[in-house]
Amino acid sequence: MSYDYRAIDDIIHSRVRLAIMSYLATARDADFVELKKALKVTDGNLSTHLSKLEGKSYVSVSKQFVDKKPQTLVAITKAGDAAFKAYVEDLATMLSPQTNKR
Amino acid sequence: MNERQERSASDDLALIRSMMEAGRRRAAFDGTHLIIWGTVLTLAYLGQYLLAYGYIPGSTLWVWLPLGIVGTVFSVLHDRRRCALDHSDIAVKAYSGAWSAVGITMILHFSFALASDALDPKVITILACGVIAAAFHVIALATDVRQLRLVSAGWWAIMVFMTTQKELAPEILLVLSGASALLIVLPGQLMKRLVNSEAKPKSATEG
Numbered sequence: 148m149s150y151d152y153r154a155i156d157d158i159i160h161s162r163v164r165l166a167i168m169s170y171l172a173t174a175r176d177a178d179f180v181e182l183k184k185a186l187k188v189t190d191g192n193l194s195t196h197l198s199k200l201e202g203k204s205y206v207s208v209s210k211q212f213v214d215k216k217p218q219t220l221v222a223i224t225k226a227g228d229a230a231f232k233a234y235v236e237d238l239a240t241m242l243s244p245q246t247n248k249r
Numbered sequence: 250m251n252e253r254q255e256r257s258a259s260d261d262l263a264l265i266r267s268m269m270e271a272g273r274r275r276a277a278f279d280g281t282h283l284i285i286w287g288t289v290l291t292l293a294y295l296g297q298y299l300l301a302y303g304y305i306p307g308s309t310l311w312v313w314l315p316l317g318i319v320g321t322v323f324s325v326l327h328d329r330r331r332c333a334l335d336h337s338d339i340a341v342k343a344y345s346g347a348w349s350a351v352g353i354t355m356i357l358h359f360s361f362a363l364a365s366d367a368l369d370p371k372v373i374t375i376l377a378c379g380v381i382a383a384a385f386h387v388i389a390l391a392t393d394v395r396q397l398r399l400v401s402a403g404w405w406a407i408m409v410f411m412t413t414q415k416e417l418a419p420e421i422l423l424v425l426s427g428a429s430a431l432l433i434v435l436p437g438q439l440m441k442r443l444v445n446s447e448a449k450p451k452s453a454t455e456g
Binding site: 172175 | 259261262264265267268269270271272273275
């Protein structure tokens with residue numbers, strides 16, 4: 148069985164989006180500032196990547212007020228969970244010795 | 250070979266591992282449990298003090314029971330959001346195990362003491378301080394957060410202080426209320442800040 152690299156999820160494959168999904172896969176949710184710190188990216192960059200993930204329903208973005216300050220909360224969705232697991236499995240397949248021999 | 254495929258292999262796996270670890274640490278040690286239960290204890294001891302001097306009506310049970318329920322509900326709601334924790338992780342195990350041990354010890358002692366009509370405020374206070382100190386010590390070792398050793402030392406000191414008291418005056422409740430705020434709520438806030446500031450893998454934007 149040969150591995151088709153084109154099957155890999157392009158939405159998750161971007162480095163920043165992959166980092167977002169990996170972080171949220173375990174943290175489950177995070178506010179915008181926390182994610183920005185964790186990824187060391189700019190506001191605009193993070194917003195752009197979150198929009199793409201939100202567009203595919205991999206994450207949900209909600210706004211709320213905490214201590215009268217606006218807070219943007221990002222959470223991974225079930226679809227995002229499934230897509231991330233599939234991505235990691237694809238990656239593992241790509242790295243498995245059997246695939247490398249081919 | 251495709252360029253995209255070459256970039257992915259080990260770099261991507263390293264990135265995934267590091268970000269998942271950061272997320273896991275944040276989820277496990279975000280300090281929320283400490284803040285919830287520290288606030289519960291602060292208010293409960295304060296309530297008991299006010300009760301002892303007749304500032305508020307009711308009984309000890311009516312101070313502790315509602316606050317205990319509120320704390321449990323908040324903890325459960327918080328845990329449901331954090332369902333993806335990796336409990337095979339030694340640090341996560343140590344954290345949840347230490348606090349479960351505190352809860353079980355206190356509930357067992359309280360139940361047996363109540364059933365045998367031998368509830369001694371001094372004994373339960375010393376026991377509470379001891380198990381909390383031990384829990385912080387275990388977490389300090391598991392997480393390598395040095396400041397938590399100071400918190401543990403603080404609880405050991407309070408425990409020793411309690412043993413030197415012949416009987417516990419109501420003012421001791423104020424000490425315990427303050428200690429809960431300083432040595433549980435505050436470390437919770439510290440862990441929140443530490444975890445957020447530590448989660449900074451440098452590879453997210455590179456490559």
